Amino acid sequence: HLNPQMEEGAPALRPAACRAKGGAPGFKVAILGAAGGIGQPLSLLMKMNPLVSVLHLYDVVNTPGVTADVSHMDTSAVVRGFLGAQQLDAALTGMDLVIIPAGLPRKPGMTRDDLFNKNAGIVRTLCEGVARCCPDAIVNLISNPVNSTVPIAAEVFKKAGTYNPKRLLGVTTLDVVRANTFVAEVLGVDPRDVSVPVVGGHAGVTILPLLSQVNPPSSFTQEEIKYLTNRIQNGGTEVVEAKAGAGSATLSMAFAAAKFGDACLRAMRGEAGIIECSYVASEVTELPFFATKVRLGRGGAEEILPLGPLNDFERVGLEAAKKELNESIQKGIAFMKK
């Protein structure tokens, strides 16, 4: 049974309204692809988040086990599992935040774009569910290739008449997490004290770390800039190769998604001044989608922040990023126009 607390013979549960400590309002969060490499640790981390009152775990396989397992954690979120396409609507109804890590991961030698044929359809189906059942939810989209899946999701929502660009957020937090880690290593400081803006998109040269805007202000040699930019742009491939066919980043990605999801929930609760990088509909460049810092609020990405001053190296990088990004965006839009 997916929800053991509803087994026959189990006593009726008492009202759950007061489960969250201090009566703080909690949010309803769904994870689609919850039984996967990212989905499982992300389910664990969201079950630990005190802002989550209800956690729905959806996948096409293995959700009963993951749900039973995670539901035994003595944190306040109520966990429910959903298995297969016929339960997608039940998983999504009433949700405030939907996190989507469903889809195939890379193997060595593949680009993220090589995942397009499989993952485009998965993202379309899941977003059609969001449009039907929780059109006001904020969506955190993780499935690759993010540069194309976010435009696909936007087209699905436009078609359904539910599109609000503020509520559709492509998750690029792992690029920021990696950038903070690698820059901190070079500087010899604690990564928690470092903040690196990473703009553009989420694949190869479209991942553009702005080392001239690192906080606290830091200067780097040319050699360090080349090393750091290359390592940040290829962080995903570094993990894919190390895993040697067993998948791509899952643990660091779950950490990054939980960090970004928590930022969204805090902003939805009304906390001010929450700035994160995300791949969103944007007018910062001539492209319809671009990752920059955004200010999160109750309605999602309330404000898209400008790129800020770039140095010559970053300006060259920006042109390369825009070229590839444009192709990926057009590919996503064309998929939906077919």
Ligand code: NAD
């Ligand atoms: P995985 O194969 O371990 O898990 C994917 C899960 O999705 C599986 O449990 C599978 O059953 C499920 N799934 C497949 N079709 C589905 C459907 N129609 N509905 C619901 N669930 C479905 O893969 P993973 O390592 O967890 O990676 C998932 C995706 O995230 C990949 O596309 C990967 O490239 C991407 N990713 C993105 C980032 C990022 O920074 N945005 C980082 C890492 C991975």
Ligand code: LMR
């Ligand atoms: C990552 O950056 O780790 C993910 O996009 C997964 C991948 O394929 O590299």
